[in-house]
Amino acid sequence: MNIDIRRLAPDLVEDYAAFFDTTPHNEKYHLKCYCVYWCSGNSEGKDFNTKAARRNYAIQCVKDGRIQGYLAYADGKVAGWCNANTKADCLTCRGWQGMNGKRKGFIPMEQSSPELRVKSVFCFVIAPEMRRQGIASQLLARVCRDAAEEGFDFIEAYPEKEVAASSEDFMGYVGMYERLGFTVYHETSRKLVMRKVLKD
Numbered sequence: 001m002n003i004d005i006r007r008l009a010p011d012l013v014e015d016y017a018a019f020f021d022t023t024p025h026n027e028k029y030h031l032k033c034y035c036v037y038w039c040s041g042n043s044e045g046k047d048f049n050t051k052a053a054r055r056n057y058a059i060q061c062v063k064d065g066r067i068q069g070y071l072a073y074a075d076g077k078v079a080g081w082c083n084a085n086t087k088a089d090c091l092t093c094r095g096w097q098g099m100n101g102k103r104k105g106f107i108p109m110e111q112s113s114p115e116l117r118v119k120s121v122f123c124f125v126i127a128p129e130m131r132r133q134g135i136a137s138q139l140l141a142r143v144c145r146d147a148a149e150e151g152f153d154f155i156e157a158y159p160e161k162e163v164a165a166s167s168e169d170f171m172g173y174v175g176m177y178e179r180l181g182f183t184v185y186h187e188t189s190r191k192l193v194m195r196k197v198l199k200d
Helices: 010-022 051-063 094-099 135-149 174-179
Strands: 003-007 069-074 077-086 118-126 154-157 183-187 192-197
Touching: 003 135, 010 051, 010 069, 010 077, 069 135, 077 135, 118 135, 135 154, 135 174, 174 192
Parallel strands: 118 154
Antiparallel strands: 003 069, 069 077, 077 118, 154 192, 183 192
């Protein structure tokens, strides 16, 4: 199967929105997140209470570059998504706030600097009929390649230690990261922080 991976850009915003319109992200809660929880900029005061509000905000964020990542296309149709952004740009997003709550424990939050640049892989969404075909791995490999070319020092990801249901696997599987050279850097009660070094 030929997979075409494209970096998200404003001209792909309709493909992006349509993919989330039709693809279940969190099957347990039937949530249409549009990935607004993982975008750069402060989420304080943003309305994420309805699908329409999240969709509208996502379109705005894609157009101005605050949601970053990659779309995977199969036969011209979006089959997958990976949210990957500069860690320092996302420290005040809703996702970080939730992930560092009491239930999940503290994730190291050192900021990137001119001397230390960190790319964070926040989540994956794969169309149900396209799962288990290596699309997430191809997306992750592209993130790694581009981050290395762009001068990032390392990539970080935050998978659950144990995934009980498909509704919880959106941060990727530990084994996938290990196969692409990530190792465990830190752990909380439920999560691992995995890193791949890009510079010696």
